[in-house]
Amino acid sequence: MEYRYISGKRLEYFMTSKPLPQYFTVLVRAIPITDGGSVSDAVDKFFKEYHSSTYLSHTVVHQTGKLRRLLNETEIMWTKLKNLKYVPQRPSTDNPPKKFLGLFGRNNPIGKYQKRLEDLEENVRMEQSDATRRREIPAAFVSFKSRYASANAIYIRQSDNPTEWQTEHAPDPHDVYWPSFSTSFMERWISKFVVFVASVLLIIVFLLVVGFIQGLTYMEQLEAWLPFLRNILEIAIVSQLVTGYLPSVILHFLSSYVPSIMKLFSTMQGFVSVSGIERSACNKMLRFTIWTVFFANVLTGSALNQLNIFVDPKKIPERLAVVVPAQASFFIAYVVTSWTSITSELTQTSALLYHLWGSCAKCCKREDSEAPSMHYHSEIPRILLFGLLGLTYSIVAPLILPFVLTYFCLGYFIFRNQAL
Numbered sequence: 001m002e003y004r005y006i007s008g009k010r011l012e013y014f015m016t017s018k019p020l021p022q023y024f025t026v027l028v029r030a031i032p033i034t035d036g037g038s039v040s041d042a043v044d045k046f047f048k049e050y051h052s053s054t055y056l057s058h059t060v061v062h063q064t065g066k067l068r069r070l071l072n073e074t075e076i077m078w079t080k081l082k083n084l085k086y087v088p089q090r091p092s093t094d095n096p097p098k099k100f101l102g103l104f105g106r107n108n109p110i111g112k113y114q115k116r117l118e119d120l121e122e123n124v125r126m127e128q129s130d131a132t133r134r135r136e137i138p139a140a141f142v143s144f145k146s147r148y149a150s151a152n153a154i155y156i157r158q159s160d161n162p163t164e165w166q167t168e169h170a171p172d173p174h175d176v177y178w179p180s181f182s183t184s185f186m187e188r189w190i191s192k193f194v195v196f197v198a199s200v201l202l203i204i205v206f207l208l209v210v211g212f213i214q215g216l217t218y219m220e221q222l223e224a225w226l227p228f229l230r231n232i233l234e235i236a237i238v239s240q241l242v243t244g245y246l247p248s249v250i251l252h253f254l255s256s257y258v259p260s261i262m263k264l265f266s267t268m269q270g271f272v273s274v275s276g277i278e279r280s281a282c283n284k285m286l287r288f289t290i291w292t293v294f295f296a297n298v299l300t301g302s303a304l305n306q307l308n309i310f311v312d313p314k315k316i317p318e319r320l321a322v323v324v325p326a327q328a329s330f331f332i333a334y335v336v337t338s339w340t341s342i343t344s345e346l347t348q349t350s351a352l353l354y355h356l357w358g359s360c361a362k363c364c365k366r367e368d369s370e371a372p373s374m375h376y377h378s379e380i381p382r383i384l385l386f387g388l389l390g391l392t393y394s395i396v397a398p399l400i401l402p403f404v405l406t407y408f409c410l411g412y413f414i415f416r417n418q419a420l
Contacts, residue, residue: 024056024144025170026153027272030185031138032164039136046165047142050158054149058142061181062134067127068178074120081113139181141170171273180270188270195265199284202261203292209254210296248334252341255293259285259378266377281377289381294388297330298323328397331389335403338382342410374415383411 031039040060047055144150158165163185171177183191259281266280298320390404 019147021143022170022172023147024150026142026144026150026167027139027170028058028142028158029139029166029168029181029272030164031140033138039138039140043140043142046158051144051149051153054144054146054152056143056145058140061137061139061141063137063182064127064134064178067124070120070124070127074117074124077113077117077120081110081117137182138184168272171275175273175275177267177272177274177277180272183270191268191270195269199262199265199288202258203288206254206258206288206292207296210251210292247330248337251293251297251334252337255289258288259375262288263377278377282380285377285381286384289385290388293334293385298327324392325396328393328400331393332397332400332403335386335389335400335407338386338407339410341382342407342414346410346414379411379415383408 028043031042033039033042038060040058043058043060047058142153144153154167154169158167166185262284263277263281265284266277269280271277271280386404386407390401393400
């Protein structure tokens with residue numbers, strides 16, 4: 001029902017909004033170039049021959065790495081200059097501040113930033129005028145006369161060679177990730193293979209860590225590993241804290257670094273849009289979360305030394321029926337400790353501290369600060385995991401339901417506010 005509602009809202013948006021250029025545009029990559037020809041000539045000849053009735057125009061992508069760097073520097077410098085406009089300045093009648101031997105004394109950075117910003121703007125204009133003369137990349141944005149024609153160009157193979165004339169949806173102008181345009185088909189294929197191997201290795205390493213963490217939930221195993229702590233672990237409060245709360249805290253702490261790694265892996269795969277990178281990272285995080293947090297904790301918790309669980313596949317459901325309820329207390333503690341992450345989204349503690357540091361230490365005031373967006377690649381897999389935990393333990397451990405419902409209610413109000 002929720003999917004039907006969201007899809008209906010998307011269709012309503014497309015039907016009521018004005019047509020945008022990206023609806024009629026297709027991104028073409030891996031364009032073959034003949035000797036002495038150019039990418040523009042190859043694109044124009046190909047689409048006039050095979051899409052003569054629907055082809056409209058095209059724009060070739062050029063190598064503009066220097067221009068992107070200048071634009072980033074200009075944006076950073078403009079932000080610094082904007083943040084300094086509320087700093088108390090000396091009256092214009094006073095002498096300009098001077099520094100003794102260039103080392104001590106007050107210095108007004110506004111003039112320096114303005115001069116630097118003017119130089120950057122001039123360099124950007126010069127680089128933009130020379131952008132069309134830069135080296136062409138074998139990629140182009142091809143526009144058609146109708147949406148139907150652009151859809152046909154996307155979903156129909158354009159060449160007998162699958163490594164040439166690859167078509168895909170053109171990303172929105174604000175969603176383009178330019179560094180990936182220069183990658184070739186073989187580079188993307190090798191990157192996907194390397195990322196797959198790296199993801200598998202990361203899961204294996206994390207499984208070993210989860211096995212150690214789950215060993216903390218069993219007092220006998222913990223005393224066998226660390227016999228010198230036996231007297232301390234005999235204290236009731238310490239044993240309850242170590243076996244009940246500490247494992248979930250360690251797991252949360254280690255899991256907080258995984259989303260950034262998965263996003264880095266997705267960036268290496270050659271996606272041309274930021275949303276594509278986030279979707280790929282979200283899928284990786286979902287698989288990682290289900291396998292390492294759910295199945296790994298279930299199997300390593302009670303069957304750490306029973307490696308023959310997969311020898312007889314017929315007994316796997318029987319084993320799962322035994323080990324899944326045994327980990328109910330751990331997952332209840334895991335859901336409870338997850339409230340800290342959802343409440344941090346409510347208070348935005350890190351953003352607040354950064355703002356206070358910029359206001360007090362730097363004596364500047366930020367204006368028109370952008371609201372922090374939702375990290376889809378980290379939050380959506382966590383929400384789906386809690387849905388799985390609620391469905392799995394709703395019968396064998398009903399105590400988990402209030403905690404899961406509380407998390408979903410907090411998440412609904414917080415993420416709805418961020419999304420809207």
